[in-house]
Amino acid sequence: MKGQALAIALVIAGGVAVGVMSLIAYGSLSHTRAQYYQQYQFADVFAPVKRAPQRSLNLLREIPGVIYVEGRTEGLAKLELTGVQDPVAARVMSLPTQGQPLVNRLFLRSGRFPSPERSAEAVALGAFADAHRLRPGDRFVAILNGRRQILTLTGIVDSPEFIYVIPPGGMLPDFQRYGVLWLSESTLAPAMDMRGAVNSIVAKVDRRATVASVVDEMDRLLEQYGALGAYTRERQLSHRFLTDDLNQLRVMATVFPVIFMGVARFLLHVVSSRLVSTQRDIIAVLKAFGYSNVQIGWHYSQLVLAIATLGLVLGVGIGVWLGVQLSELYREYYRLPWLVFRVSPIGLLLLVVITLLVAWLGGWRAIKQASALPPAEAMRPEGPAKFRLTGLERWFSVVPLTQPSRMIVRQLARRPYRTLLSMLGVAMASAIVLVGNFQLDSVALMVQTEFTKVQQQDAVATFVDPENVSSLHGLSRIPGVRYVEGRRSLPVKLVNGHWEFRTVLSGIPQDARLQTVIDRQLQPVAIPEEGVLLTDFLAGELRIQTGEQVQIELLEGERKSVLLPVVGVTSEFLGAGAYMALTAVNRAFDEGPLINQAFLNLDPRLRTSVYRDLEQAPGVLGISLRQAMLDSFHETLARTFLTFTFFNSLLGAIIAFGVIYNTVRISLAEKGRELASLRVLGYTHNEVAHILLGETAVELVVGIFIGWWLGLGMAVLIVNAMQTELYRVPLTITAHTLAISAAVVLCSALVSGALAWWRLKQLDLIAVLKTRE
Numbered sequence: 001m002k003g004q005a006l007a008i009a010l011v012i013a014g015g016v017a018v019g020v021m022s023l024i025a026y027g028s029l030s031h032t033r034a035q036y037y038q039q040y041q042f043a044d045v046f047a048p049v050k051r052a053p054q055r056s057l058n059l060l061r062e063i064p065g066v067i068y069v070e071g072r073t074e075g076l077a078k079l080e081l082t083g084v085q086d087p088v089a090a091r092v093m094s095l096p097t098q099g100q101p102l103v104n105r106l107f108l109r110s111g112r113f114p115s116p117e118r119s120a121e122a123v124a125l126g127a128f129a130d131a132h133r134l135r136p137g138d139r140f141v142a143i144l145n146g147r148r149q150i151l152t153l154t155g156i157v158d159s160p161e162f163i164y165v166i167p168p169g170g171m172l173p174d175f176q177r178y179g180v181l182w183l184s185e186s187t188l189a190p191a192m193d194m195r196g197a198v199n200s201i202v203a204k205v206d207r208r209a210t211v212a213s214v215v216d217e218m219d220r221l222l223e224q225y226g227a228l229g230a231y232t233r234e235r236q237l238s239h240r241f242l243t244d245d246l247n248q249l250r251v252m253a254t255v256f257p258v259i260f261m262g263v264a265r266f267l268l269h270v271v272s273s274r275l276v277s278t279q280r281d282i283i284a285v286l287k288a289f290g291y292s293n294v295q296i297g298w299h300y301s302q303l304v305l306a307i308a309t310l311g312l313v314l315g316v317g318i319g320v321w322l323g324v325q326l327s328e329l330y331r332e333y334y335r336l337p338w339l340v341f342r343v344s345p346i347g348l349l350l351l352v353v354i355t356l357l358v359a360w361l362g363g364w365r366a367i368k369q370a371s372a373l374p375p376a377e378a379m380r381p382e383g384p385a386k387f388r389l390t391g392l393e394r395w396f397s398v399v400p401l402t403q404p405s406r407m408i409v410r411q412l413a414r415r416p417y418r419t420l421l422s423m424l425g426v427a428m429a430s431a432i433v434l435v436g437n438f439q440l441d442s443v444a445l446m447v448q449t450e451f452t453k454v455q456q457q458d459a460v461a462t463f464v465d466p467e468n469v470s471s472l473h474g475l476s477r478i479p480g481v482r483y484v485e486g487r488r489s490l491p492v493k494l495v496n497g498h499w500e501f502r503t504v505l506s507g508i509p510q511d512a513r514l515q516t517v518i519d520r521q522l523q524p525v526a527i528p529e530e531g532v533l534l535t536d537f538l539a540g541e542l543r544i545q546t547g548e549q550v551q552i553e554l555l556e557g558e559r560k561s562v563l564l565p566v567v568g569v570t571s572e573f574l575g576a577g578a579y580m581a582l583t584a585v586n587r588a589f590d591e592g593p594l595i596n597q598a599f600l601n602l603d604p605r606l607r608t609s610v611y612r613d614l615e616q617a618p619g620v621l622g623i624s625l626r627q628a629m630l631d632s633f634h635e636t637l638a639r640t641f642l643t644f645t646f647f648n649s650l651l652g653a654i655i656a657f658g659v660i661y662n663t664v665r666i667s668l669a670e671k672g673r674e675l676a677s678l679r680v681l682g683y684t685h686n687e688v689a690h691i692l693l694g695e696t697a698v699e700l701v702v703g704i705f706i707g708w709w710l711g712l713g714m715a716v717l718i719v720n721a722m723q724t725e726l727y728r729v730p731l732t733i734t735a736h737t738l739a740i741s742a743a744v745v746l747c748s749a750l751v752s753g754a755l756a757w758w759r760l761k762q763l764d765l766i767a768v769l770k771t772r773e
Contacts, residue, residue: 007661016311042103043070048199053225063218063221071198072093073189073194073199086625089167109156112155121153128175134153139151163242168624259432262428270421273369297368324341430704433744441732454572463620471595502555506580532565535578653748660749661755711733
């Protein structure tokens with residue numbers, strides 16, 4: 001039984017390995033993040049403002065529950081780096097003149113912090129510095145608030161606030177074109193015209209305090225200074241992305257082991273049942289010599305537990321190695337300063353107990369049968385099965401099948417329970433591979449939709465302050481600009497009853513050519529003259545439907561509030577925004593024809609010169625490129641999904657091999673006498689192999705089709721579970737994905753079939769045909 005035991009152990013090992021890997025990665029990353037946040041005082045509340053005096057911080061420190069309050073200057077700088085032609089921007093942050101900030105402290109990788117006595121010194125985020133091979137002592141040009149300065153890099157740092165960095169308007173990190181810099185307050189405040197004032201406030205809150213009440217009080221106190229709406233850590237972009245990834249690891253630690261354990265239980269049930277049926281006489285002899293029912297049951301329990309233990313040992317060993325590798329991969333990707341390996345002892349113990357329990361339950365029926373078998377009954381050969389013409393045989397009676405094919409149909413029909421379980425085992429293998437690959441199709445659809453239908457511009461220029469729409473004429477006269485149109489993006493809070501949501505309200509021209517809003521059928525939606533369009537995700541969060549009214553509170557300027565009707569629901573895969581006609585947005589908030597973004601279509605031959613002109617324009621805050629976002633999307637996700645796809649394919653192959661190999665081996669053991677008889681009667685080896693493997697082939701084909709439907713159901717559950725504010729994965733499964741899931745299972749089946757074919761060729765006809773005494 002070593003081949004069968006090893007195949008079952010591999011299935012158990014696959015489930016255990018996934019569970020241990022996920023437990024280690026989740027425990028290590030969660031513990032590391034918590035330690036990182038605690039040691040470097042990651043903020044609990046973030047409050048952006050237009051301009052608040054330094055003295056206002058004293059009022060915030062008196063709010064009950066507030067431990068630390070830190071005011072700082074933030075802005076966006078355009079950088080000029082040697083050898084880089086694309087626009088490069090950086091978020092610039094101020095540092096206290098003395099020492100580290102109290103909140104959101106920095107981890108110094110190399111070099112030193114900027115000196116307040118020396119102007120124009122900066123430290124850079126590690127990922128950005130590595131992308132451009134920057135080292136302490138390097139110099140580069142930065143345009144701060146329209147002023148050109150030469151900065152000297154003094155150090156490389158990491159921050160808990162910027163574990164995950166996304167450029168404005170982007171979807172994924174792009175450290176080639178966007179980074180974070182920290183300058184001394186004595187340097188940055190004058191450059192940004194913020195002497196004696198701050199435009200960003202962060203706070204640490206006591207654990208016993210209610211963070212929501214602190215947010216409300218900060219909004220009230222900062223309202224007169226142009227507050228843009230305070231928010232908690234849970235809504236901070238970097239924290240949300242990391243939390244989503246950790247949640248996916250937690251789901252993976254439960255879903256995949258359940259699937260593997262279910263298949264292993266089925267295999268152990270079949271193997272142990274077959275073993276007991278072939279050892280009836282041995283059981284009778286043991287009982288005749290005085291062995292009790294408990295001893296017989298414990299003997300077979302040990303057999304099942306031994307196989308499970310082998311799988312546990314293999315799975316834990318492989319899972320620990322994979323967990324370490326995955327944790328290191330996440331650490332490098334998120335640029336965590338260190339990694340503390342942790343695994344939940346309770347979780348690991350629970351996994352071990354569940355594995356042994358599931359294995360024992362898989363063999364329970366056979367164990368019970370062996371224990372309860374009377375010695376006199378066991379001495380007699382097992383009674384012949386009652387055969388009758390099944391419905392399946394009647395259906396195929398009209399089909400001109402060969403005799404070996406009729407034997408295959410008869411074997412499948414007379415053991416329907418085992419046949420169904422074998423098909424379900426194959427289906428599980430096919431479904432796992434499909435689930436691992438369908439996300440590639442979904443990502444491809446997201447990319448195609450976002451970058452060919454929704455975003456059709458080449459570049460987006462964001463202005464420092466809202467400009468009159470007439471400013472587009474100046475941009476259109478830049479050599480290389482083929483077409484330009486404006487957009488107004490406003491930070492707002494949408495309120496419907498006691499449901500509220502902070503997002504961006506986008507004002508789009510009704511005749512827009514470079515920016516499109518789509519519906520669930522991925523078709524363009526016309527921008528209405530009045531009213532607001534909400535994405536389906538946002539409408540669901542607000543519990544609002546078309547025809548109802550939503551309150552829109554502006555989070556900048558005079559913070560006006562208007563009540564507007566919801567005139568339609570759109571669909572998008574990234575973000576959760578609201579859309580209106582550009583003229584309707586400005587009219588609703590009593591403003592003139594203003595825009596703060598320009599979408600441009602460029603001549604490919606003159607793009608570099610256009611970028612240079614835009615960078616030198618004092619009113620342009622930053623530039624984002626559609627191609628840069630696309631490149632970042634592919635570079636980041638392709639590596640992640642290819643690794644995940646390979647891993648899922650490997651797991652699916654293990655399940656398929658375990659199911660098919662055990663099915664073939666058991667069929668060979670049960671039909672050994674019949675197959676040997678057929679050989680003696682003149683059937684060739686290939687004909688006998690056709691009878692043995694044909695049954696498996698039918699189970700394989702039907703199981704693959706069942707697996708496609710099962711995988712579709714699992715994909716639906718995964719898609720629903722991944723519906724977040726940041727992105728929604730569409731459900732799309734192509735023929736290529738179906739073919740891959742079938743190919744992985746078929747390749748595994750070919751290996752199992754080859755082994756069975758070889759064992760059948762070695763069949764000793766004389767030994768098999770001997771009658772048992």
